[in-house]
Amino acid sequence: MKLVFVMVALSATAVATAPQLRQGENIPAVQLVRFDSDNDGLGTYSYSFEQSDKTLREEQGELKNAGTDDESISVKGSYSWIAPDGDIYKVTYIADETGFQPKIEKSSSIST
Numbered sequence: 001m002k003l004v005f006v007m008v009a010l011s012a013t014a015v016a017t018a019p020q021l022r023q024g025e026n027i028p029a030v031q032l033v034r035f036d037s038d039n040d041g042l043g044t045y046s047y048s049f050e051q052s053d054k055t056l057r058e059e060q061g062e063l064k065n066a067g068t069d070d071e072s073i074s075v076k077g078s079y080s081w082i083a084p085d086g087d088i089y090k091v092t093y094i095a096d097e098t099g100f101q102p103k104i105e106k107s108s109s110i111s112t
Contacts, residue, residue: 014048016068042066043073072097075088 031052039045043063045057050056059077074097080090093102 028052048107053082070097 005049027085032049032053034050036046036049037045037047038096043066044061046058046060048056048058057077057079059075061073061075064074071105075095076093078087078090078092082088090105090107093100093106095101
């Protein structure tokens with residue numbers, strides 16, 4: 001019973017905090033402008049994409065210590081987006097045997 005109550009409370013919170021559109025407000029569909037992908041099938045890969053709303057993402061992964069007990073994939077990348085207030089947010093990160101290490105930058109809005 002407690003689980004049901006918690007699930008209902010979480011669902012209500014998610015709906016209440018979701019961005020709300022004003023009546024009659026049109027949001028243009030976001031289009032994929034560019035997509036590149038390369039994967040050697042052995043653990044090394046890269047991909048990037050750009051959307052019409054200026055969202056960007058790129059990531060590269062590399063297999064380390066192949067065939068050993070310490071085998072892992074080292075990943076680095078970034079993603080960015082423009083917030084509703086026009087500010088640009090960019091997250092750059094490394095994910096490897098030491099964990100996920102993000103850095104977040106915020107810059108002023110861009111002129112269009």
